[in-house]
Amino acid sequence: MSGPPTNGTGSGTGTATGAGPPPPRCRGRACEGRDPMNMLCGIGLDTLVERRTASGAGLQVRYSPVCGTSWGRVRDTRVGDRIEPTAAGPTRSAEITDALDATAYVYTPMTRTAPGTLVRACFRPAGQTRREECFEATVR
Structure with missing residues (x-):
């Protein structure tokens, strides 16, 4: 029986040199509007804000010093909820957009961010435009 190819470590999960995680696929302006997971910016990140909203949604603002970007993610949401x-x-x-999204983490695209930048994330619950909740943090 054959298994997945390995890199000599026996695990089949490392890089060819065994030197750690692969580098991100973008940096700063090149990451603008892109998916943080697809661009490998979720490795070695900082969570700047982690809050529970009045409706029970879990909101996080994440920052990647390697990519020079930040993004938001939410979970435990309802269809129509929005993070910005x-x-x-x-x-x-x-x-x-659907029941599956409401049970999973949903990420925003990335925006460029540098140390000293104020990052603001607003959660807008479905159908309640005047009930937005905003949170801020400064990247260190």
């Missing part, structure tokens, strides 16, 4: 982080680049957003 803003930093040095344009405001990005993600909306919960």
